[in-house]
Amino acid sequence: MSNVLAQTEDILKEEIAKAVVQAGLATEEELPEVILEKPKEKAHGDFATNIAMQLARIAKKAPRQIADDIVAHLDQAKASVASIEVAGPGFINFFMKNDFLGDLIPAILEAGEAYGRTDTGKGEKVQVEFVSVNPTGDLHLGHARGAAYGDVFCNVLDAAGYDVEREYYINDAGKQIDKLASSVEVRYLQALGHDAAMPEDGYRGEDVAAIGRELAEEHGEKWADADESERYAFFREYGLSHALEQIRKDLAEFRVHFDNWFSEQSLYNDGKVEAAVETLRNSGYVYEEDGATWFRSTEFGDDKDRVLIKQDGSYTYLTPDIAYHKDKLERGFNKIINVWGSDHHGYIARMQAAIQALGYPKDKLGVKIIQIVNLFEGGEKLRMSKRTGNAVALRDLMEEAGVDATRYFFVMRSNDTQFDFDLDLARSESNDNPVFYVQYAHARICTMLKQAEEKGFTAASDSFDANLLTAEKEVDLLKKLGEFPQTVADAAEKHAPHKVPQYVFDLASQLHSFYNAEKVLDPENPERTKARIALMKAVRTTLANGLGLIGITAPEKM
C-alpha cells in the first residue's frame, strides 16, 4: 500500500472517534463522520478537524470544551501526533510527527509507475462516451477539449481503481450522412470540372472538398454518370469511411484511443431502435397524437413530451439515442457517463427521463458538459482557421502548439467554465507556460540524477536516512508527494481531471523552490545527499505519473 498519507489519516480519524466515545461526548451511533482537512495555514498544523463544533449539539457543551475533552482522551503516540492545539471556535489542530513521511519515499519508489493508483473505485464498471463527433468532417476546437477531458478523465478513473471503458458513438445513420453523401458527390463532380451546385445545407468545408478531389483522382469519371442509387450508396460509404478514418487519425495523434466504436446504424440493423420504442410502450410511457408517436418524458421532469416517430414514419434523433443508451445500460455498467458539448445541455433532461422510463435510476447516467473554447492569438479572438476557412481544427492546434501543450491546456481548467486558449502562451517556451514549467521540473531532476551517477553518488531506495530530510522545503515536498494518491482519487470522484494538472504544477513549483534553496549533491554531506537523491527520485516518479495521467511527455532533458 503506497498511500501512506491515507493510512496515517485513517488511524488519526479512528483515534479521534475513540477519544470522543471515551470522553463520553457521544455514543458510537451518534458520532458524525470525522472529517480531517488540510489547513491552508501552516500554523494550523498538518491536519485539523471540526468535530468539536459538530458535536456541540449532541454533547450540549461549548465546542472548545469538547475539543479539550477529546484532546485529553486521545492516544497521541498511536496516532503519530507530535502536538495538538485547540484553536479558533473549536478546531483541533494536529501537528504530526514527520516520521510518517519517512516511509513515503520507499513506498513511492517501490510503487514506481503505480504510485498514485488506489482502489477507491473498487473495480466498479464505468463507461465514458466522449467525442462522438458526426463523421462529416474534421474535429475542431470544441471537440478537442471534449477529447482531452474525456481521455484524462478516463485515465484518472482507471488510476482510482475503476474499470473504465472508452466509447465513441458513431452517428452514421441519420440525415447528416445523407447530406455528407450529396456534398461529397458535388465536390467530386466539381473536381472533375462538371457543373454541380452545393445544396443549401451541404458541407462546404475544405475537408469534404478534399475527399471529393481525392475521389476524382482515384476514380476519374467512373461515378459521374453511374446509376443514381448505386452512385449514392458509393458516395455515402466513401464519405463516411474517409471522414471516420480522418477522425481516428487525428485522435490517435492526439493520443486518444477508444475501446469501442459503436455504430448507430448497427442499432437499426439489429432491430434495437424498434425494440426500445416497444419497451417504452409496454411500460406505458408512449402515446399516439397528431399522427406521431410520443414519449411521455414529462413524467420524469422533462419540460415537454418528445416525439419518437414523426408523422412521416421516420424516427427523431432521440429515438436511436434512447436505443443506444438502453444498449449501454444492458451491457452492465455501474455507471455510464456522457461527455457533451455545451450546446447539448438541453438534451440532458429528456435522456435522463428515458433512462428512468427504461427502469433505471436517474443517476445511472452522468452527463459532463464541456463549455465553449475561444482561441486567442496576439490578443485577438480567432474564429476561423487561417488555413481552411473553417472552424479551427484539432489538427491546426496540434501543429501550432504541439500535443503536450494542447492536452495540458484543455484539461487544466474545470470543464464547466468557458475557456480561453491562448495560442501564444501554449507555444511559448518560457516560464509563463505551465506545461514547460512542469516538464522542466522533471527534466531538472533527471539532470541532477545523471550527475549524481557521474559523480559517484548512489542511493538505493532503502539505504538512506529519511530523518536527514528536515529542511522546510523538503518536508513540504514530502507532504505534497503524499497527497498525490488522494488527489487522483478526488479527481476521479468529482469528475474533475483538472485537479491533476493543478497538482503537478504545485509539485513542480515546490521542486523548483527546493532546488533554489538547497543543494542536493553535496560531497561534504554524503548521507544527506543520499537521502535527497532518494527524495528527488520520488518527486520524479510522481511528476512522471501525473504527466502520464494527463497524457503528456515527461522529458529527461530540455
Added chain:
RNA sequence: GUCCCAGUAGCUCAGUUGGAUAGAGCAACAGCCUUCUAAGCUGUAGGUCGCAGGUUCGAAUCCUGCCUGGGACACCA
C-alpha cells in the same frame, strides 16, 4: 418567457462538497546566476468573492430574488 453554465486581484483561473486572516499564475514593482539547467527562485503590492436578502456558532460555498455574459429551448441532427 423557461432551463443550464459562469460572474473571485488589472488579466486567466483555483478554492479540499459550510470552516480559521479567500489562494496561484501572468502583468506591475524590488531583488537573486563564479555554485546540481535563470525554461528557475525570493519579496512587495493588488479583493465590497456580481447585487440584495435569508438559513447558523460560521457562507465565495446552501436557499430566494435580481443584474451581467455565454449557451440551449424542433415531428433538425
